[in-house]
Amino acid sequence: MSTTMRPRTVIIIPARYGSQRLPGKMLAEIAGRPMIQHVVERARRCTLADEVLVATDDERIAARVRDAGATSVMTPAELASGSDRVAWVARDLRTADIVVNLQGDEPMIDPAMIDEAIRPLHEDPTLRVSTLVRAVSTQAELLNPALPKVVLDREHNCIYFSRAPVPYLRDVPQEHWLEHHTYYRHIGIYVFRRACLLRFASLPQTPLERAEKLEQLRLLENAERIRAVITTYDSTGVDTASDLERVRAQAGARHA
Numbered sequence: 373m374s375t376t377m378r379p380r381t382v383i384i385i386p387a388r389y390g391s392q393r394l395p396g397k398m399l400a401e402i403a404g405r406p407m408i409q410h411v412v413e414r415a416r417r418c419t420l421a422d423e424v425l426v427a428t429d430d431e432r433i434a435a436r437v438r439d440a441g442a443t444s445v446m447t448p449a450e451l452a453s454g455s456d457r458v459a460w461v462a463r464d465l466r467t468a469d470i471v472v473n474l475q476g477d478e479p480m481i482d483p484a485m486i487d488e489a490i491r492p493l494h495e496d497p498t499l500r501v502s503t504l505v506r507a508v509s510t511q512a513e514l515l516n517p518a519l520p521k522v523v524l525d526r527e528h529n530c531i532y533f534s535r536a537p538v539p540y541l542r543d544v545p546q547e548h549w550l551e552h553h554t555y556y557r558h559i560g561i562y563v564f565r566r567a568c569l570l571r572f573a574s575l576p577q578t579p580l581e582r583a584e585k586l587e588q589l590r591l592l593e594n595a596e597r598i599r600a601v602i603t604t605y606d607s608t609g610v611d612t613a614s615d616l617e618r619v620r621a622q623a624g625a626r627h628a
Contacts, residue, residue: 378494379469382423383415383486384461386454387437387476389430393612398433398476400616403623407610408433409440410479410623416442417483420490421472427457455562455587459573462566470494471569473562479619481561481607488601489563500568501591502599503530504559506606513557514550518611520558520586522600530598533558533586556600559607562588568596 387398387408394400398408408426415424426437429449437444445461458473465471470493474486485504492502505522508514514521517535525531532538541549549555564572578593580586591598610616 378420380467381421381470381472381490381494382425382462382465382468383418383421383472383474384458385411385415385424385426385474385476386457387411387426387428387430387433388449388451388454388457389428389433390449391477394610394616397610397616398428398430399436400610402479402616402620403626405440406436407479408436408476411474411476411481412437412440412442414479414481414483415474415486418486418490419483420487420494423468425461426476427461429457453587455569456573459569462569465566468566471564471566473564473569475560475609477610478561478607479610480622482605485559485603485605485607486561488603488605489561492599492601493563493565496599499597499599500565501596502563502601503588504561504603505556505600506559506603508550508555508557511547511550514555520584522556522558524556524600528600528602530588530592530600532592533584533588535584535586556602558588559603560609572596 391397399406426444427447428434428444429447434444447457447460451457462471489504493499513519514537520533521538522533523531523538544552578590580589580593608619
């Protein structure tokens with residue numbers, strides 16, 4: 373722990389092999405290195421974390437993590453979600469105060485984004501969960517159900533997450549909504565107090581979570597406050613083959 377006695381913060385990157393839409397994507401090559409290595413390298417460049425671990429169910433991923441000089445932890449294959457994988461590792465991290473769930477399919481994430489998400493829990497000991505949101509800039513983003521939207525209160529706490537464009541502007545044609553209201557989309561990095569993460573993973577799924585297929589609603593339905601940080605950075609997650617090609621093009625442009 374540093375001389376300022378800041379909370380000990382550990383980033384855990386869940387990385388399973390059997391992605392439904394793009395199996396093996398963690399090992400997909402991007403600019404000559406596997407995706408998971410890009411995520412690890414970017415996580416290690418943030419300034420507010422003390423350790424970076426990869427939680428995986430596959431020895432092939434673990435081997436590439438070791439090749440990159442990082443640490444992996446093997447987890448059971450039957451765990452249902454990335455959050456379950458992160459919590460499984462966090463149970464044994466008794467010296468960790470804060471745990472960051474950083475998705476393994478975000479190879480272009482800026483390290484500053486990770487610091488932005490962590491900072492509220494370092495500055496406010498009453499907060500237990502934080503995440504990132506970004507203003508929606510296009511109609512395509514607003515209407516894309518793969519990009520969850522989030523409604524905030526005046527203190528930037530999350531009120532609701534939805535795959536639908538919320539709020540609904542009753543008196544404005546939908547094509548003009550962005551002209552009348554600032555919409556936010558969720559960026560799926562979560563920062564937890566360790567005890568809160570373990571509680572979250574122990575709770576059963578909730579009705580809204582099942583309806584929207586958004587696990588963060590489980591927190592809201594169990595009265596957990598989620599603080600949102602509005603970022604101006606963006607990141608391209610990799611869910612499909614077309615996402616992978618887009619990221620490869622971005623990485624190639626940066627190295628050109």
